Amino acid sequence: MRKTVQLLIALVLIVSISMPKLSNAASDDLIVTGKILNLREGPGLSYPILDELKEGDTLSTIEKSGDWIHVKSGNTEGWVASWLTKPLTEKESAETSKIIISQVDHLNVRAEPSLSAAVLAQLFLGNEANYIKSENDWIQIQFGTVTGWVSSQYITIKDRSIENNQSPVASTAKGNLFTVTVDAVNVRKKADLTSKRIGVAYNGEQFTVLDQAKNWVQIQYADKTKGWIYSFYGTFSTNGNTAAPSNGQASDESVTIIYDGTNLREEASTASAIVHLGNVGETYPILSTEGDWYKIALKDGQVAFVANWVVSLNNATQHVSSTQKNSSSRKKGTLRGLTIVIDPGHGGNDHGTTGVRGTDEKDITLKTAELLKSKLRAAGADVVLTRESDVYVDLRKRVAMGHQVEADAFISIHYDATENSSVSGVTTYYMNSYQKQLAEYVHAGLSKKVSIRDRGVQPGNYLVLRENRQEAILIELGFLSNPSEERNITTDYYREQATLGIYQGILNYFDAQL
Structure with a gap:
């Protein structure tokens, strides 16, 4: 014992x-x-x-x-x-007191430091946000309740003023709007993927923001129903941009149907019942705007909704023709006063072609478009992208976006593929005769900057060219089906040279019009 x-x-x-x-x-x-x-x-x-x-x-x-x-x-x-x-050093601690200031309008705040990441919110010129850290050419920020990444090209970083310790006011505050940017997303009872589903929200539908929690946004889903949506599946905006006329009367704006058999629906959703079929040339006054939809007045007194990608917008007070825009005081060597639409091919469930080394076309078209956008904006152009993240956009909607902004040029960016893996080179396509000269100028600029085979300017029967009233071209920037060429055209250097060539060709084309 x-x-x-x-x-x-x-x-x-x-x-x-x-x-x-x-x-x-x-x-x-x-x-x-x-x-x-x-x-x-x-x-x-x-x-x-x-x-x-x-x-x-x-x-x-x-x-x-x-x-x-x-x-x-x-x-x-x-x-x-x-x-x-x-241990957190003094330097790192000081960085947490920094702020960033947006130098442009519509600066995307993304979920990850990548152009293919979902857009969580947008900053406007002068908006401030908390600096968190930097990674390569990206800055992580805190904007209201949203944590995301912005490109360092479009912001300035400053030390937070000692006198002002308030957090920046986000445009995602209560009372603003959340627009769904995917085909469909579940609306849940709580901010949790395991929570009960109370409904579905569809692409283009817009809801009033009630609250936010981490990566979730609470919306007013129905008259007396609140719900939560994962914020990666939409974007935020101020309700001032989409408010209906306060007097309930038709505004000065109207829409013109651009396709026969266009569906006019009961609600602002592709799942809603069809109340009328519109035909090309028919014009309807706009009552209000809801996301990607116009609320319009039919001739028999009924109200209906039409998607903005199947109509062109007419404004009685602000309509300016391309000729009028181009006759402004633009000087050679600049693009001031011009509107250019860049169309990054494919996106979302449409991967485009996939290279022999695994490159998805949809990813590099977006990267190329972003580079081109920065160059054109630096020259003074107003640049619109048909997509800014990895989402699917209908081809007719892409064309309609060019019509709505009365684009002076529509540039569709693609990468090519064929069964013969030895085929290589860059090609520029046009469809209508009024598009050929732009194609020739842009291809001349491009071929001077890239070293791969020059396949020239060719006619091409593509929808974004065939249905386009604007001066539109489609550029194939090399073959992903060619292993050697894929290795070359997927580099940062190639994209930089290619976009520089396209930019120079666009500049030369418009300079020749003066």
């Missing part, structure tokens, strides 16, 4: 000596250095994960246990591996 007691005492002493001692540490903040850091229930890899932290997140230290640190992240406490953190 005595030996047993002595053995137990010895074991207790050994365990107490070998156990790590807990020590209350100073409340110095930490910063996460790993790409991903799991916040766990206890000090060890076997404990359940409470949350997933990302590089750059800051933490408050509570105590330490060996190689593990008890921390507080927001309102959540847990344990993290010390080797994936470091």
Whole structure:
């Protein structure tokens, strides 16, 4: 018995000596250095994960246990591996007090530092947001309740004024609007993917914002029904841009149907019942706007909705013809006063062609379009993209966007493919005779900047050219089906040279019109 007691005492002493001692540490903040850091229930890899932290997140230290640190992240406490953190330096702490200021209108705030990422919100000229960190050419920001990424090309970074400690006011505040940008998205009872579904919202539908929580937005779904939508599936805007005329009467604007058999519907949704079929040339006064839909008055007194991609917009007070725009005081070497639509081919579930090395056409057309947009805007042009993220946009809607803004040029960007893997080169297509001269100028500029085979200017029966009233061209920037060419045309250098050539060709074309 005595030996047993002595053995137990010895074991207790050994365990107490070998156990790590807990020590209350100073409340110095930490910063996460790993790409991903799991916040766990206890000090060890076997404990359940409470949350997933990302590089750059800051933490408050509570105590330490060996190689593990008890921390507080927001309102959540847990344990993290010390080797994936470091003390927050004065410099890093100072960076958290910086702000960014948007230098352009409609600056996309994206879910990830990538042009193919979903658009969470938009900044307008002069909007401020909290700086979080930088990664290559991207800046992570906090804009109201939205955390996302913006391109560093279009912002300036400043130290926050000591006198002004208020957070920037986001355009995503309560009372503003959320527009669905995917085909359909579930509306849920709570801000959780496992929550009960109370309905479905469709592309173009617009809802009043009631609240936000992390990556969710609460909307007024029906008259007395509130619901939550994952904010990655839409964009925010101010309700001032879409308000109906206050007197309930028709505005000065009207729409003209551009396709025979156009569906005019009961509600602003493609799932709504059809009340009338419109034919090309018919004109209807606009009562109000709801997302991508116009509320219009029919001749028999009925009200209906028509999608904005199957009509052209007429404005009695603000209509300016292309001739009038071009006769303004534009100087050679600039594009001021011109509107140019860039159409990044494919998107969403339409991947376009996929290269032998796995490149999806839809991804590099968007990257190319963004580069071209920055060059054209720098020359003074008003640039419109038919898509700004990885979403599907109907071909007729793309054409209609050019008609609505009365584009001076419509440039569709693509990459080519064929069964013969030896075929290579760059081609510029046009369809109508009034598009040929633009194609020739742009192709001349492009062929001077890229080194791959020149396939010339050719007629091409593509919908975005055939149905386009504007001066429109479609450019195939090389063959993804050719392994060697795919390796070349998917580089940053190639995209830079190609967009420089296209830009120069557009500039030369409009200079020749003066």
